[in-house]
Amino acid sequence: MKTRFSRALVYGLIILFGLPSALPNVLPDSVLQKLPEWYTQNQLALGLDLRGGSHLLLEVDTSELTANKNPALHEQIVRDAVEQSLEVVRRRLDETGMVEPMITRQGSDSILVQLPGVNDPQHIRELLGTTARMTFHWAANEKSALLGKIISVQGDTPSERYQLEERVALEGKHISDARLAFNQETGEPVVNFKLDNEGARRFGDMTKHNIGRPLAIVLDDRVVTAPVIRSAIQGGSGEISGSFTSASANDLALLLRAGALPAPLKVIEERTVxxxxxxxxxxxxxxxxxxxxxxxxxxxxxxxxxxxxxxxxxxxxxxxxxxxxxxxxxxxxxxxxxxxxxxxxxxxxxxxxxxxxxxxxxxxxxxxxxxxxxxxxxxxxxxxxxxxxxxxxxxxxxxxxxxxxxxxxxxxxxxxxxxxxxxxxxxxxxxxxxxxxxxxxxxxxxxxxxxxxxxxxxxxxxxxxxxxxxxxxxxxxxxxxxxxxxxxxxYGVDFSGGTVIEVSAPDVGVADLRKSLQQQSTAQLAIQEFGAQGHYLVRMPAQSAEDVANGTSVQAVKTAVLAISPDAKFPRVEMVGPRVSxxxxxxxxxxxxxxxxxxxxxxxxxxxxxxxxxxxxxxxxxxxxxxxxxxxxxxxxxxxxxxxxxxxxxxxxxxxxxxxxxxxxxxxxxxxxxxxxxxxxxxxxxxxxxxxxxxxxxxxxxxxxxxxxxxxxxxxxxxxxxxxxxxxxxxxxxxxxxxxxxxxxxxxxxxxxxxxxxxxxxxxxxxx
Structure with missing residues (x-):
């Protein structure tokens, strides 16, 4: 048996090593600032349910990529798509300047994104839900049918259609940088882009031989703009114009800098505190x-x-x-x-x-x-x-x-x-x-x-x-x-699926809230008084995967509440899709x-x-x-x-x-x-x-x-x-x-x- 002294020495060392590791969690900031950084970083991180923020679970939709592929190749494609999507999501969130986003893989085909301090993730949803696959296509002419198939692509409105060559003239992967700018003549927001060396060479050659011909810039199967080439563009840069606001042009530039997703991302679960x-x-x-x-x-x-x-x-x-x-x-x-x-x-x-x-x-x-x-x-x-x-x-x-x-x-x-x-x-x-x-x-x-x-x-x-x-x-x-x-x-939404929104609107009665929600939303809603006066839980039953992915039902509820109570707050939102439940x-x-x-x-x-x-x-x-x-x-x-x-x-x-x-x-x-x-x-x-x-x-x-x-x-x-x-x-x-x-x-x-x-x-x- 070990001597009591040796045991006391070993136990004392364990305690002396373990207890100081816990101290940074309780020391005031004034003291932490005077201590080494390697020591002060040794703290427990607070989960989103304690410090507030949003949690998004995204599914990588690889159905098109894996169509007609054998099982072994199917698994490899899914694995590669998820890994590439992780990197693109990380770059996009970094470009927004967001503080300490946590991005991890979950399961075989999902990505978990935790966003501290983000109380309304709708904008992030849109950024992450956009595939941002950009391609350049020449407008179809009399020779196009001989070169290959002609496709019809939607413009800004469903009625606006462009007849384009299916053949891709230039891939968006050659864009090395993109920034918000303003047109010097009109003052409208535009996106200026730069191409890498290979892209600049190819862009110069293709514009040189197609002067007077419209070149369509297609983003996620939609024509953003289709300017007519007036002269050869040799500088490896260009401008994308369209019906942009400053915010939408900035988002497009961000998406182009971060790169395209290999497959669409769909939100299958959202929680906000x-x-x-x-x-x-x-x-x-x-x-x-x-x-x-x-x-x-x-x-x-x-x-x-x-x-x-x-x-x-x-x-x-x-x-x-x-x-x-x-x-x-x-x-x-x-x-x-x-x-x-x-x-x-x-x-x-x-x-x-x-x-x-x-x-x-x-x-x-x-x-x-x-x-x-x-x-x-x-x-x-x-x-x-x-x-x-x-x-x-x-x-x-x-x-x-x-x-x-x-x-x-x-x-x-x-x-x-x-x-x-x-x-x-x-x-x-x-x-x-x-x-x-x-x-x-x-x-x-x-x-x-x-x-x-x-x-x-x-x-x-x-x-x-x-x-x-x-x-x-x-x-x-x-x-x-x-x-x-x-x-x-x-059953909570974890098992039944659906949406729960906690509403804080002290100046609104339950009858007025119900009336406003019924006018704005066609979904079946259950309203329950919750906690203090003016606090409510709004519940919606299980929704389709598409409803969860776009988040429109939650936005409709928020719009209805804010219409009768502009100062209303939404302390908690939980939305769980059918797959997750x-x-x-x-x-x-x-x-x-x-x-x-x-x-x-x-x-x-x-x-x-x-x-x-x-x-x-x-x-x-x-x-x-x-x-x-x-x-x-x-x-x-x-x-x-x-x-x-x-x-x-x-x-x-x-x-x-x-x-x-x-x-x-x-x-x-x-x-x-x-x-x-x-x-x-x-x-x-x-x-x-x-x-x-x-x-x-x-x-x-x-x-x-x-x-x-x-x-x-x-x-x-x-x-x-x-x-x-x-x-x-x-x-x-x-x-x-x-x-x-x-x-x-x-x-x-x-x-x-x-x-x-x-x-x-x-x-x-x-x-x-």
Whole structure:
């Protein structure tokens, strides 16, 4: 075993390295300006839901490029088109002077664009939605039919048509620069362009031999202008005139400089958050997080006294290190991420509770202080490992199948849980050992709740109510299934598709708003009063992919509102197309199934098949009841709700692992004891830990549920319900199912634990 000094040195270095990494997140700007740039940049980035901005998911439409191509070539074409589109999108946004746009590939054929500070992305939509493929074509004449096919191309209006040679005279890719200018004679906005060397040579030759002939400049299958060539143009430059405004001419110049897209980009999802809403979310997250943490700390100190205070110090180190690690990783903090961090605080205390309760058991057996401390930590190792791994399985799936803010939830929870294992097993143990040495020959006394201690001294026959528990659970789950179909879930736009617009118009009544919207829009609209007076949610049902791509329905609503309230604001816009909502639904089902299978496989390996099956069946019952809660309470089922479901999977199995771990330990010590008695004793001995862990997690989330509002209601409310359901099912459902399956094994002459499970347990018990 390493010396205490060497451990203190290693742990101290970890903390001294980790905590300063978190400091730039809380230091004032006046201090940050005096520090090195490499250090001050080590901060958590705020997601768009916290700082405001727009999120656009663009689909690269490669249908024309891949027509009649074999699968291998099809994949290569799509890959190349997406990569080229990424570069063009990046250049176009850079040309606008936008600050810190984030452009990343998502999936096989989509591009995610995040635009901080952009509250109305309509102009960006137009810039990114324009392919900007420019070509030069000669106007058709009597010789054109002999040279090739003649095409008819639209001009400024649908009735204006140009007869042009299909043959491309010059590709727009030869344009090396383009700028807004003004015609010296008319003063009208124009676009001056320059060609590269090859383009200049070809342009000079073609104009030299076609004097007096119109040359059409075609942009995305539309003639912008068709000037008559009066003389040879040898300078490698030219002018594009047309019915331009300064803004449209500047946009065209930008598009030409950035280059053409290889395929059209279509918006399939849009989300916008105003800066005020983002700042409110930050304030809410910080305040509810602080209150939740204080409630947990007060509970721990109130229950365990000085030993609870040591756990609180470890928890404070855990929080600091978690922020430090997230900063080093360059993670983005989102509103669901804050919720995940608050939940991880509640779950991090679980390890300390397990350790303290194990130490108390050893003390009651008469063990000396240091021996009780070491035995308590050793016996808690396997339970802490198993419970955290099961939670991480669910969280990892959430990261794989989630997107955006939901991934932020997964990252913060995973980092929090991993660091909690270090602080509980390593740091807290070191401090407790130091404190025990100070006691000398005094006994190690960790206080608790005397009433629970008295209850735990006598075995409670929980399994006498096993048939009632199973029947009641089955009835409630069956009722939840009926609620799922009628009245059903209140699906958010993430799953149902459609549009949600939050409107802030304090001087407008709901009747006037409805009348104006009905006059401007033919779409079916639902208007709901929301929050403070003058705040409304306008909902539109699922729209076609074309409606989502052009965003006209959102613009129509904004126009109607601004017509009766010029000062109106739109704090939030969410628009999800049919493809995205379908993908979300498929990914959610797959993530939940894989989470269940992951738990089943891990528990099968670590325990035995009937342990794994009992936990999985109980988990299915817990999930159905939680779905019923969504339907009965009318809580919106959205991506945040999926985060809650997967977090509940981890939490529920976590709770059952603690009970199962004690059952496994008792089976190894007294394998011949009647199974009913052994299960009752195991449940009773872990009752204090079960109650305390549930209370701390409940307290951590309670402020968010009470003060978080609608933004986090889909996470916090189901989590509170799930904590109660998950805790009670460990005793009333999982244990009875395990008893039935265990008795079946006895009748078949099988043992309750296989040798590999016992060996794995012994190996963990030998850890320092």
């Amino acid at each position: 105003g800066p005020d809403l983002g700042s409110d979310a930050i304030s809410m997250g910080i305040s509810t997080g602080i209150v939740g943490a204080l409630l947990v700390l007060a509970f721990m100190v109130g229950i365990y006294g000085r030993w609870g205070f040591i756990a609180c110090v470890g928890l404070a180190v855990n929080i600091g290190l978690s922020f430090g690690v997230l900063s080093l990783l360059g993670a983005t903090l989102t509103l669901p991420g804050i919720a995940g961090f608050i939940l991880s605080i509640g779950m991090a205390v679980d390890a300390n509770i397990l350790i303290n309760e194990r130490i108390r058991e050893e003390t009651r057996r008469g063990e000396p202080a240091m021996a009780a401390l070491r035995a308590g930590f050793q016996r808690a190792y396997s339970t802490i490992l198993d419970s955290n791994v099961t939670s991480l399985i669910a969280i990892s799936l959430l990261f794989l199948f989630g997107s955006g803010p939901v991934r932020g939830f997964a990252v913060t929870m995973a980092v929090g849980l991993l660091i909690s294992m270090f602080t509980a097993i390593s740091f807290t143990r070191l401090v407790m050992e130091w404190r025990v040495e100070k006691l000398g020959k005094q006994p190690l006394i960790i206080s608790g709740i005397k009433m629970l201690d008295r209850i735990s001294e006598n075995t409670i026959p929980f399994l006498r109510a096993r048939f009632f528990g199973l029947v009641a659970s089955a009835v409630l789950s069956l009722a939840s299934v009926f609620l799922f179909f009628s009245p059903g879930l209140d 379908g993908d979300f639904g498929d990914a959610t089902i797959l993530a939940i199934i894989l989470a269940g299978l992951g738990m089943l496989g891990y528990l099968w390996i670590r325990f035995e098949s009937h342990f794994a099956l009992a936990a999985t069946l109980t988990l299915a019952l817990d999930l159905t009841k939680t779905i019923g809660f969504f339907a009965l309470a009318g809580v919106e089922f959205n991506l945040t709700a999926v985060a809650a479901l997967l977090a509940l999977i981890g939490y529920s199995v976590n709770d059952k692992v603690v009970v199962f771990d004690r059952i496994r330990e008792n089976l190894r010590l007294t394998p011949n004891k009647p199974l009913v008695q052994l299960l009752n004793e195991s449940i009773t001995s872990t009752l204090t830990r079960t109650v305390f862990t549930s209370v701390t997690t409940f307290l951590a989330l309670l402020p968010m549920a009470m003060g978080g509002g609608n933004a986090v209601a889909s996470f916090s409310l189901p989590m509170l319900f799930g904590i109660v359901i998950g805790t009670s099912s460990s005793i009333l459902i999982a244990a009875p199912i395990l008893l039935l399956l265990g008795e079946r094994r006895i009748r078949k002459g099988k043992t309750q634990l296989r040798d590999s499970a016992e060996v794995a347990q012994r190996e963990l018990d030998l850890l320092p």
